[in-house]
């Protein structure tokens with residue numbers, strides 16, 4: 098089965114627009130993807146016809162909204178092949194999900210001098226929450242080094258596990274700065290062999306390849322709605338049921354309680370124990386059509402197509418003198434980071450923008466990784482299933498024009 102690109106592109110209205118009087122060439126999908134038309138329609142319909150609070154109302158609008166919101170949970174359970182719907186916790190996004198695990202799991206499972214392992218390539222939201230919690234209990238956050246290609250240094254990883262006291266490993270499935278696809282199924286098994294739990298940052302993989310949490314056997318997995326064609330401000334934490342049952346609540350408030358007295362409170366069952374207060378109802382309802390679109394489009398087909406785009410873009414950019422691609426792992430997803438001698442990424446990004454091409458420039462919230470490669474920033478093009486080789490040709494032509502200008 099091949100992607101019908103013209104049909105796909107017609108489902109993303111933003112592709113119609115121009116910027117600086119040029120057709121938009123949107124290559125910043127690792128930051129946030131465009132929104133599928135069904136998501137836009139669902140949000141508009143909700144705010145036009147169905148607004149009400151959910152979970153506690155006894156009137157039609159509240160019950161209708163609750164059913165729609167909870168249908169998203171069922172869809173995510175299917176998407177992830179999770180054993181139970183109560184393993185699907187709704188959050189504000191990947192950052193919130195990782196902070197939830199750090200705030201609730203670490204104080205309960207990690208003690209003084211224990212170790213939390215993260216890799217050099219991690220996003221700041223998969224570094225700082227662990228530092229904040231580890232500091233409180235005098236636990237240690239240690240770094241899994243990466244190779245010059247941007248792969249996990251597997252020997253070093255195993256040595257760190259063998260040193261003992263590792264209670265948790267937290268790692269990106271796919272690097273947002275390098276595009277490296279980590280062999281997390283192997284790394285999860287290694288962590289478990291050494292008595293450690295494993296948290297997967299799936300922010301960059303959920304919309305680019307099939308993620309099966311039972312096959313991976315991960316303990317936690319986090320991702321954001323806005324990186325999979327859905328609304329911003331909404332995300333998911335998957336956690337194994339037994340683990341989530343054993344963890345204290347993340348935040349206190351409405352919905353997460355059973356009985357409240359001034360002296361003491363008992364908590365609601367999963368998943369609600371971790372979902373305090375009125376949630377982003379529209380975000381939850383708006384995410385379901387995005388999931389339906391992903392499942393209907395077939396993630397294996399998406400992965401193959403995006404690999405074609407990445408290989409084409411890499412081949413074309415390598416023809417430009419002075420360009421150095423950062424991130425040359427054998428297994429890569431649709432992220433192309435590069436630097437050019439004598440041209441600051443921000444200048445490149447600005448000149449590309451003037452030609453209608455949207456890429457990301459900067460450290461991409463991965464400052465330890467930038468230091469590892471001795472750069473302060475990179476320019477990053479990131480692709481999705483609605484991008485085309487013709488757009489890549491426009492990007493490369495615009496890049497050459499920018500370089501001639503600088």
Ligand SMILES: Cc1ncc(COP(=O)(O)O)c(CN[C@@H](CS)C(=O)O)c1O
Nearest residue numbers: 127128190191192220273300321461462
């Ligand atoms: C691997 C990874 N992990 C966590 C996050 C945070 O996602 P939030 O939805 O912001 O919570 C991101 C978001 N990376 C964006 C913004 S810096 C990028 O341009 O690369 C990510 O890529």
